[in-house]
Amino acid sequence: MSGTSMDGITAALVIFDGEGVRVLRHRTYPYPPKLLERLGRAARLTTPELSRLNFALGEAFAEAALKLKGRAKLDAIGSHGQTVWHGPGDEPRNTLQLGEPSVIAERLRTTTVADFRPRDMAAGGEGAPLVPAFDRFCFGGGPPRAVLNIGGISNVSFVGKGRLWAAFDTGPGNSLLDAACRAATRGRLEMDQGGRLASQGRADRDKVERLLEDPYFNRKPPKSLDKGYFGEGYLRRHFAPLSPARLPDILASLSLLTALSIARACGRFAPKGERLLEMIVSGGGAKNKCLMEMLREELRGLSLHRSDRYGIPAMAKEAAAFAWMAREALSGRSNNCPEATGAGRGPRILGKIIPP
Numbered sequence: 341m342s343g344t345s346m347d348g349i350t351a352a353l354v355i356f357d358g359e360g361v362r363v364l365r366h367r368t369y370p371y372p373p374k375l376l377e378r379l380g381r382a383a384r385l386t387t388p389e390l391s392r393l394n395f396a397l398g399e400a401f402a403e404a405a406l407k408l409k410g411r412a413k414l415d416a417i418g419s420h421g422q423t424v425w426h427g428p429g430d431e432p433r434n435t436l437q438l439g440e441p442s443v444i445a446e447r448l449r450t451t452t453v454a455d456f457r458p459r460d461m462a463a464g465g466e467g468a469p470l471v472p473a474f475d476r477f478c479f480g481g482g483p484p485r486a487v488l489n490i491g492g493i494s495n496v497s498f499v500g501k502g503r504l505w506a507a508f509d510t511g512p513g514n515s516l517l518d519a520a521c522r523a524a525t526r527g528r529l530e531m532d533q534g535g536r537l538a539s540q541g542r543a544d545r546d547k548v549e550r551l552l553e554d555p556y557f558n559r560k561p562p563k564s565l566d567k568g569y570f571g572e573g574y575l576r577r578h579f580a581p582l583s584p585a586r587l588p589d590i591l592a593s594l595s596l597l598t599a600l601s602i603a604r605a606c607g608r609f610a611p612k613g614e615r616l617l618e619m620i621v622s623g624g625g626a627k628n629k630c631l632m633e634m635l636r637e638e639l640r641g642l643s644l645h646r647s648d649r650y651g652i653p654a655m656a657k658e659a660a661a662f663a664w665m666a667r668e669a670l671s672g673r674s675n676n677c678p679e680a681t682g683a684g685r686g687p688r689i690l691g692k693i694i695p696p
């Protein structure tokens with residue numbers, strides 16, 4: 341799996357025993373700088389360049405799987421690939437994930453399931469979010485809970501009593517924080533490890549309240565964000581000048597914006613008449629102590645736990661989700677979530693299967 345942060349390829353070795361899922365090990369392999377640079381230009385590449393990139397990424401994904409697997413014997417691989425274009429609003433709607441699965445199947449001699457999003461779109465859905473189906477599988481059996489992933493952007497699923505109530509993007513996640521680090525240091529700092537800088541800064545609460553008036557936050561789900569919406573342009577519009585001296589305060593304000601947008605989304609859009617008691621957090625943002633503290637502060641009444649508590653390391657959840665998607669596809673079971681993607685034509689089996 342690699343998400344919008346493009347921090348690298350996260351591989352997880354997952355075993356399904358009985359009804360549950362266990363992550364045996366996992367690791368994120370950073371993209372080599374040259375590959376990352378090509379990915380950054382993906383929308384402007386020529387067709388031959390894009391084709392080469394697809395195969396180069398296939399090799400990188402295969403290498404990540406090979407390294408992680410060690411001597412384990414794999415039944416199958418699920419690969420999300422790297423999204424280089426997502427156009428749910430286009431006519432016809434379309435999406436493109438790169439990381440050629442034939443290369444993965446060949447290098448590992450293992451059945452590979454990939455390209456999950458297109459079928460959901462062909463069935464009238466937005467092709468995203470896909471992970472809520474896995475959230476329901478893992479966490480949907482108990483009382484109503486919020487399952488939050490803080491990746492490049494943040495998204496939440498409300499699951500419980502065997503069902504999924506809603507799933508949507510709440511707003512910013514790590515991408516804005518990463519972009520602030522890069523912009524203020526001219527690329528020297530890629531991220532704020534542990535949220536250390538943010539915790540030294542002071543958040544401007546009035547400004548954050550003004551930013552929370554953005555119409556996206558008030559829109560009712562289902563809704564999803566274009567990854568550029570809370571991107572570098574947004575950062576420069578609202579937080580210039582970006583200098584090293586101002587960085588801690590900017591990171592503190594962005595963290596507060598993230599925490600408040602999540603907390604208010606839970607307040608507003610949680611299932612009516614149901615009481616949420618717990619939030620389960622995953623994604624790189626779960627490692628940001630400052631952000632997690634702010635979230636805890638704003639979510640009083642909800643207990644906050646990392647997904648690690650349930651056997652799924654925070655960084656591995658989305659990768660584990662695509663292992664599950666692959667397993668479901670290979671078992672002939674539907675693995676999309678029409679409630680979340682709006683796939684009006686109903687449940688579908690997502691994923692293309694490449695034999696070993």
Ligand SMILES: Nc1ncnc2c1ncn2[C@@H]1O[C@H](COP(=O)(O)OP(=O)(O)O)[C@@H](O)[C@H]1O
Nearest residue numbers: 343344345347491492514533534623624625627
């Ligand atoms: N130790 C850490 N401290 C703070 N932030 C972290 C840490 N580890 C990862 N992150 C943040 O998480 C991001 C990656 O999160 P991830 O869940 O992989 O997102 P995506 O799904 O978009 O790839 C990084 O870009 C970084 O901002």
Ligand SMILES: [Mg+2]
Nearest residue numbers: 343345347348
């Ligand atoms: Mg990632």
